[in-house]
Amino acid sequence: MARDIIATQRTESVARADSAAGRVKEVWEVAEEFRQRAEYLQAWHDNEIPQQDRPALPEKAPKDLKTIAETAPTPYARMLVSQIAQQMRVDDIRMQGGDSAPAWDLWQRNGMDGKQIPLVRAATTHGLAFTLVLPAVGRLDGAPTALIRPISSRRGTAFFRDDFDEFPEFFLDVDIVTDFEGNRKHA
Numbered sequence: 001m002a003r004d005i006i007a008t009q010r011t012e013s014v015a016r017a018d019s020a021a022g023r024v025k026e027v028w029e030v031a032e033e034f035r036q037r038a039e040y041l042q043a044w045h046d047n048e049i050p051q052q053d054r055p056a057l058p059e060k061a062p063k064d065l066k067t068i069a070e071t072a073p074t075p076y077a078r079m080l081v082s083q084i085a086q087q088m089r090v091d092d093i094r095m096q097g098g099d100s101a102p103a104w105d106l107w108q109r110n111g112m113d114g115k116q117i118p119l120v121r122a123a124t125t126h127g128l129a130f131t132l133v134l135p136a137v138g139r140l141d142g143a144p145t146a147l148i149r150p151i152s153s154r155r156g157t158a159f160f161r162d163d164f165d166e167f168p169e170f171f172l173d174v175d176i177v178t179d180f181e182g183n184r185k186h187a
Helices: 020-043 065-071 076-087 104-109 112-126
Strands: 131-138 145-152 156-160 169-174 177-180 184-186
Touching: 020 065, 020 112, 020 156, 076 112, 104 112, 104 145, 104 169, 112 131, 112 145, 131 169
Parallel strands: none
Antiparallel strands: 131 145, 156 169, 177 184
16 A cells, blocks of 8 residues: 555545545555554653653663653653744735735634644644645625634544645544543544
C-alpha cells in the first residue's frame, strides 16, 4: 500500500476497492500508523516519555542515580511548541489596497481566532494537522459561506496521490472514545 496521498480529480486511486467500506479497510493500517505516531509525539510533548525510550541504567546503579534518571526528563518539548505557537498567529488577511480580504470574514465567522493556536500547536507537536473546509450556509443570514474545522492528526489522516496535490482524494476521520480508565481508543 502506497503511503502517498490522492487527488480528487484523478481517475486512478491509491485504494483499489469500489466501495467506501473497502477503501477504509485498505488504508486503515496506514492511517493507524500515522495516528500512533501522533500519539507517541503527544506523549513526548506531555513529558510522558515511554519507559523503553528512557536511558537504560545498570541494575546495580546507586539509588540516587536512579532517582536522578527518573526526574531528569524536562518539559522542553512543550516549551518549544508554545514558543512557536505564540509566534504564528493570523491577525488579519489583507488585500493589496489595505482592506480586509473576503477570506477574513470566513475566518471570523468560524471563530478561527480562538482555534488557530490549538491547530498550530497540533501541527508543531505532531508534524502535521488538518483543516476541513466545506461549503455552508450562514445560520443567521442564510448567506453562502464556508465551514472551517481544525482536525488533529491524532484523529484523522489525509490520503493524496502525490506531494503537490492541493486536495486529498479522501480523508479518514476517526472518532476517539475514552474508556473508564481514561485511555483513548479509535472507534
